[in-house]
Amino acid sequence: MVAGLTVAERQSAITISALVALCGLVMAIAGHDDLMGVHGVIILLCGLGGVFLVLSKYFEPEPSDERLAHYYDDPTKVGIVLALAWGVVGMFFGVWVAALLAWPDLTFDAAWASFGRIRPVHTSGVIFGFGGNALIATSFHVLQRTTRARLPDQFSPWFVLLGYNLFCVIAASGYLMGLTQSKEYAEPEWYADIWLVVVWVVYFLIYIRTLQRRKEPHIYVANWYYMAFILVVAVLHIVNNLAVPVSFGHAKSYSLFSGVQDAMTQWWYGHNAVAFFLTSGFLGMMYYYLPKRADRPIFSYRLSIISFWGITFMYMWAGSHHLHYTALPQWVQTLGMTFSVVLLVPSWASAGNALATLNGAWHKVRDDATLRFMMVAAVFYGLSTFEGSFMAIRAVNSLSHYTDWTVGHVHAGALGWVAMITFGSLYALVPWMWKVDQIYSPKLVEVHFWLALSGTVIYVFSMWNSGIIQGLMWRTYNSSGTLAFSFIDSVVAMHPYYIARTVGGLLFLLGAIVASYNVGMTIRTARARTAPQATGADQPALPGAGPALQPGE
């Protein structure tokens, strides 16, 4: 990590880490009688950790100029590991919150373990921890390969990756302490938001600088999607998080917007976080890893163009479909509904493009669980975007809104699309990154695939059932013209589905643990194999020296 940095880069690493530590110190002092002080201490320790990490290796020899002939992949490797770690943590909390709805006393009377506090740990842990790290890691990889240019320097990618993870740690620890601004999927408080903007600007600069150094005339499709992801998420994040802190020593802030304007802004953010964080970024992944793994070109370039601009334009209108029949003006609801329905065109263009790319490679899908992950992801992408457009129709929404159907829909997308395309891409990427012929155990990939698929299916079916039952019970009238069920009747009816959902989530978590083990073992075998060669770099590697080679090498 540090040994690959030049002395100048090591110096900037120390300077930036020291600045982070200083910010932490200021926060710890200013917020000494507020929970913000705890975050100050965490930031201070992270900054100091960075300083000591770099100092401990400061006097190691500089990397040779030969490094410039290779792509810079170290941040990608660390990003993969961090993504898997967050994945397991986030999904663990997911299973826990799911279980809380069936057995509400699993909180042990501890405030931090209460449903309302660990639910955002689950949502942010999975979306931002798992998804975000996977996006950063794969984007660095795809960016360099598709532009045939090395990242512009070696320090800024680390700043983005580690800075982003510091944001995730601040967010998750904050939720457990009760620090939240209650805007769904944008819960972290003002100082975490500001920090994320800094990280994100550097992320954008890496992207644009590398693009400008590219040796390919055209910018490849995957990069359009990654660019849209970086740019639009920045806009959404900044606007939705505009707030006035109580004081600079308080973690608490008050949103600039109130009531109906805040609702519209929040769901403009919330739905486009789906569009540009959970769709655009992962479509970037799909447009690179799926054709690569299938060894087939993209089916239609023109379809990619239509799909890309369609998604970029239309999604931004769709957020108001979260507010049907509310106090939001009717015309805004109608616009949101209309664009949500039309959105099906670009969404299915992408899903269809992905599946058509597999024409001529279906035998590979049968044999290769990694490619099957990507294929199933494309199918779920198609299914959940169809469902999304359907649920945005006002009449359907009157039943589905506020119920578990929405939760089921979200997880069809999150488990079936986002997580599956991520696992598929990571399984493809890991052997390339650690320079081995194949993953440690393709059998375990197969096991993971079936765990993930059965987990997703159980989850989604139980939530469809519970959501539709819930919606119908709320609106059922008996013959005398009064409501047939009390609210608590519907809660009781959910119980078996909540248990089924927990089981589905547990299967998915087990799959993620299997994936982490498999990737971990791949890294171990790769290290064991390269270590002896690295020490005797000037000697030819003797056949038979070191651990036995894998079959097929």
Add this chain to the structure above:
Amino acid sequence: MAEFFHRKLERSAIGFVLAIIGVSAIGGFVEIAPLFTIHETVETAPEMRVYTPLETAGRNIYIREGCYACHSQMIRTLRDEVERYGPYSLAVESKYDHPMLWGSKRTGPDLARLGGKYSDAWHVAHLINPREVVPQSVMPKYGWLMRNELRTEDLGQHLAALRVVGVPYTDAMIANASADAYGQANPDSPYASGVSERYGEATTMRAFDGQPGRLTEMDAVVAYLQVLGRLTDAAHRLPASTAR
């Protein structure tokens, strides 16, 4: 022609960046910007009052514990919702809500018209152990609300920040915020008179957690829950509050 244009565009990184920002900006701008200017967006309710410091503190605890994840505060214009919960929600009712707490999920019932529906004692028992009063409930227990003293010394700063974002708190409200919080939960104390003076005679003043003399987080949360839907009666004054 279009294809030619795109081939040119995808050779320019800056061009692509500008195109993405331009294309994505349209939708949000068309939908959000008018909400701030069109006066019909939010009805007027001149007699609507602001949250007291105690209710603000309670609202912050409600946010802290993530109650919005399971309870909506937005009754839709649907017959069954109006019959189950009360008149549908108006935009003006959340005018002072920074941020709004409309919610997106009802694991528990909607709370937009909760104020006055149950007694304080019911709320206290329900928050300490929901299954004491509703045996089938899946809500977590919030026992620590009764154990934690309420932090009041910085409530003036909270009100001042809320004023910056547009809530009409007066200088007197900000200056007396801590005392008003105490007074609202202790009607026999000398601080009580100022509360009704500043926030209106209709402001509920009592020992919400059942323990006079001690100001707990429970006091604040129950005070907040009891004012839900009661900052204005504009929604009740509508002619027929059935589906539009």
